[in-house]
Amino acid sequence: MKLICSQTELNSALQLVSRAVSNRPTHPVLANVLLTADAGTGKLSLTGFDLNLGIQTSLIASIESSGAITLPSKLFSEIISKLSSDSPITLISDDSKNQVKITSKSGTYQVRSMDADDFPELPIVENESFLKINASSFANSLRSTLFASSTDEAKQILTGVNLSFNKHSIKSAATDGHRLAVLSLQDVISSDNESKIYENIEITLPSRSLREVERFLSSCKSDTEISFFYDQGQVVFISSDQIVTTRTLDGTYPNYNQLIPDDFQHTLELDRKNFILALDRISVLAEQHNNVVKISTNKRESLLNITAEAQDLGSGFESIPINFDSDDIEIAFNSRYLLEGLKIIETDSILLKFNAPTTPAIFTPNDDSKQFLYLVMPVQIRS
Amino acid sequence: MKLICSQTELNSALQLVSRAVSNRPTHPVLANVLLTADAGTGKLSLTGFDLNLGIQTSLIASIESSGAITLPSKLFSEIISKLSSDSPITLISDDSKNQVKITSKSGTYQVRSMDADDFPELPIVENESFLKINASSFANSLRSTLFASSTDEAKQILTGVNLSFNKHSIKSAATDGHRLAVLSLQDVISSDNESKIYENIEITLPSRSLREVERFLSSCKSDTEISFFYDQGQVVFISSDQIVTTRTLDGTYPNYNQLIPDDFQHTLELDRKNFILALDRISVLAEQHNNVVKISTNKRESLLNITAEAQDLGSGFESIPINFDSDDIEIAFNSRYLLEGLKIIETDSILLKFNAPTTPAIFTPNDDSKQFLYLVMPVQIRS
Numbered sequence: 001m002k003l004i005c006s007q008t009e010l011n012s013a014l015q016l017v018s019r020a021v022s023n024r025p026t027h028p029v030l031a032n033v034l035l036t037a038d039a040g041t042g043k044l045s046l047t048g049f050d051l052n053l054g055i056q057t058s059l060i061a062s063i064e065s066s067g068a069i070t071l072p073s074k075l076f077s078e079i080i081s082k083l084s085s086d087s088p089i090t091l092i093s094d095d096s097k098n099q100v101k102i103t104s105k106s107g108t109y110q111v112r113s114m115d116a117d118d119f120p121e122l123p124i125v126e127n128e129s130f131l132k133i134n135a136s137s138f139a140n141s142l143r144s145t146l147f148a149s150s151t152d153e154a155k156q157i158l159t160g161v162n163l164s165f166n167k168h169s170i171k172s173a174a175t176d177g178h179r180l181a182v183l184s185l186q187d188v189i190s191s192d193n194e195s196k197i198y199e200n201i202e203i204t205l206p207s208r209s210l211r212e213v214e215r216f217l218s219s220c221k222s223d224t225e226i227s228f229f230y231d232q233g234q235v236v237f238i239s240s241d242q243i244v245t246t247r248t249l250d251g252t253y254p255n256y257n258q259l260i261p262d263d264f265q266h267t268l269e270l271d272r273k274n275f276i277l278a279l280d281r282i283s284v285l286a287e288q289h290n291n292v293v294k295i296s297t298n299k300r301e302s303l304l305n306i307t308a309e310a311q312d313l314g315s316g317f318e319s320i321p322i323n324f325d326s327d328d329i330e331i332a333f334n335s336r337y338l339l340e341g342l343k344i345i346e347t348d349s350i351l352l353k354f355n356a357p358t359t360p361a362i363f364t365p366n367d368d369s370k371q372f373l374y375l376v377m378p379v380q381i382r383s
Numbered sequence: 384m385k386l387i388c389s390q391t392e393l394n395s396a397l398q399l400v401s402r403a404v405s406n407r408p409t410h411p412v413l414a415n416v417l418l419t420a421d422a423g424t425g426k427l428s429l430t431g432f433d434l435n436l437g438i439q440t441s442l443i444a445s446i447e448s449s450g451a452i453t454l455p456s457k458l459f460s461e462i463i464s465k466l467s468s469d470s471p472i473t474l475i476s477d478d479s480k481n482q483v484k485i486t487s488k489s490g491t492y493q494v495r496s497m498d499a500d501d502f503p504e505l506p507i508v509e510n511e512s513f514l515k516i517n518a519s520s521f522a523n524s525l526r527s528t529l530f531a532s533s534t535d536e537a538k539q540i541l542t543g544v545n546l547s548f549n550k551h552s553i554k555s556a557a558t559d560g561h562r563l564a565v566l567s568l569q570d571v572i573s574s575d576n577e578s579k580i581y582e583n584i585e586i587t588l589p590s591r592s593l594r595e596v597e598r599f600l601s602s603c604k605s606d607t608e609i610s611f612f613y614d615q616g617q618v619v620f621i622s623s624d625q626i627v628t629t630r631t632l633d634g635t636y637p638n639y640n641q642l643i644p645d646d647f648q649h650t651l652e653l654d655r656k657n658f659i660l661a662l663d664r665i666s667v668l669a670e671q672h673n674n675v676v677k678i679s680t681n682k683r684e685s686l687l688n689i690t691a692e693a694q695d696l697g698s699g700f701e702s703i704p705i706n707f708d709s710d711d712i713e714i715a716f717n718s719r720y721l722l723e724g725l726k727i728i729e730t731d732s733i734l735l736k737f738n739a740p741t742t743p744a745i746f747t748p749n750d751d752s753k754q755f756l757y758l759v760m761p762v763q764i765r766s
Contacts, residue, residue: 075696078667084660099697106661107689107701109668278489281465284458285492306490313458314482318490 001037001067001093007085009059013046014077020048020055021073029118032070039063053209054122054245068116069093125229135224137188139217141172144183149207150176157251160204184371209246264353269323272350278318282308285316286335296330331357332379341374384420384450384476390468392442396429397460403431403438404456412501415453422446436592437505437628451499452476508612518607520571522600524555527566532590533559540634543587567754592629647736652706655733661701665691668699669718679713714740715762724757
């Protein structure tokens with residue numbers, strides 16, 4: 001392999017694919033990135049793969065001889081990132097010595113390489129049919145739910161986001177057992193392909209991979225459509241010059257729909273930004289005592305009072321205006337759960353609906369066109 | 384105590400004094416800041432003190448009743464920092480309940496207080512004579528040497544910076560046994576006071592405190608003079624509205640002058656920025672192997688070659704132009720030590736002087752008006 005490429009482009013590509021390289025590789029070659037130079041297409045392709053998540057991208061290079069090799073991701077990325085962007089970079093692999101020579105205007109580096117044959121192949125999806133999905137809408141699906149997934153590896157299936165595809169719509173959901181975020185999006189799948197096999201499929205993908213997918217989707221131009229392949233426990237996302245693959249999580253995702261009450265006794269309308277600011281301030285006290293915040297209505301003055309008690313340290317009291325028309329109520333929450341969910345909602349006016357201080361409460365945008373729902377279990381108030 | 388003040392000013396003052404509050408207080412009151420409100424002067428003064436470092440500042444407040452109280456630094460700072468800057472803050476202490484009520488437009492907080500009498504007094508220097516020192520020059524003295532002090536608590540005296548005062552000049556020095564930084568500054572002490580007791584004094588102050596002193600001095604306007612008091616193991620710096628105190632370190636500072644060679648066999652002239660860039664790149668390899676970089680001259684081509692070997696991983700080679708006129712030489716250093724010292728030097732052209740690959744090497748600005756010297760012990764090269 002022998003080629004010349006731009007420092008800036010190689011650096012960006014390495015930053016991207018190294019996100020799929022494991023920090024604790026189970027095999028030495030998994031600490032490496034795969035470089036494949038093709039004189040025919042004039043492209044250098046880079047791949048990182050930790051056996052779950054795979055990222056592949058390519059850049060234009062002046063390729064004198066084709067070839068494939070792997071280099072240690074961290075060392076190679078650090079060297080390239082510090083080289084001058086004024087000078088092109090030459091890469092020459094010397095397979096007999098197992099090393100690659102990197103030359104820039106100021107200096108020369110030799111890095112120990114490993115054989116490309118040892119590098120695992122990215123999963124290829126066998127079926128040829130795929131969905132065309134709007135990249136920015138899909139990024140929104142992920143962003144709106146990822147935060148609510150569990151970090152507890154003991155409940156593996158809850159460490160992912162559940163995706164249901166149905167004709168033109170995608171429903172994404174995540175829960176950690178204490179709260180649940182659900183977003184339904186219509187018309188995100190374009191109609192110009194009629195892949196019957198994608199009707200009514202439901203998969204759960206690991207959050208760690210989806211954070212990279214979200215980053216990848218967010219970097220696409222706003223009206224880009226990406227191709228989505230699914231087969232036998234593997235998902236592949238393809239844009240014009242990038243491929244991201246991830247395995248699915250095994251197991252049955254809980255039937256979260258049955259957790260969502262149909263009717264509510266109480267509905268409060270409040271300003272999301274004011275509520276966030278008040279919760280953020282009161283959290284300083286709440287953090288001292290299990291993050292518990294108590295909210296109670298003052299119907300006479302149309303106020304919502306938010307309080308936190310930190311036994312020996314102090315207490316806090318905030319109030320914000322609300323619209324409310326049933327009897328005065330009191331309910332307590334984990335302030336961190338509230339803040340994380342409220343930051344996702346896009347409208348200024350929001351609704352808080354619930355039946356009792358011990359049953360699930362629901363936050364939604366006060367706008368029927370936004371199909372987002374955030375369910376939070378209240379905290380028991382000691383009386 | 385009852386007063387009204389600005390959120391912005393109280394917040395800045397708290398950020399400042401809380402830097403002198405210990406993270407691991409040996410007594411509960413040392414986790415607190417002292418607030419002293421004086422209706423006579425119309426000032427609220429705040430103090431943080433960890434028994435070594437003390438910081439006091441004050442702000443203008445509308446004081447209804449004078450008083451003094453202490454509040455937990457972290458909790459109080461966090462509450463104040465999140466309150467709206469649009470609204471003034473009211474502080475009312477209720478001494479019978481041991482709490483202070485904080486009121487802003489949106490809410491009310493109660494924080495548990497402790498008695499001001501329990502708070503240790505900042506050291507007061509008995510002698511009335513002091514030096515007037517130029518703040519920005521003194522900040523430069525500290526910045527130029529602090530980085531070379533030791534972090535090894537076993538050699539306590541080396542964890543500080545040594546300061547020698549002599550009429551109008553200050554000489555600062557720091558060493559960790561592997562390298563030594565020395566800066567001499569003339570005319571930084573103004574002549575309009577004739578404090579004999581400050582002639583030829585030498586003190587060593589702890590680096591942790593001096594980092595805060597440096598921050599305090601850098602925040603002063605450029606031609607500000609600060610007052611410097613020294614007495615019995617305590618130093619006090621006073622500017623118009625701030626006081627910083629620190630104890631001195633006990634023990635005799637090593638006679639570093641005897642480490643500095645008088646003559647040198649080799650002198651290289653090189654460009655500091657190019658050298659830093661090359662070292663920074665080569666460090667990626669050097670970090671893999673004890674930070675060792677080897678530098679060798681190529682007299683024929685007027686080049687300095689910089690190399691690093693990371694046994695199984697790879698190697699790096701950089702070269703930069705130099706001026707040099709003795710025989711070709713080879714010497715090795717710890718790249719981290721070189722980079723830290725080179726970043727402090729202010730001139731573009733620098734000199735590297737040494738006698739042999741095993742004796743101390745010295746970096747200086749190539750400008751006689753700059754009295755800075757950085758001595759580094761070379762690393763033994765295995766042959």
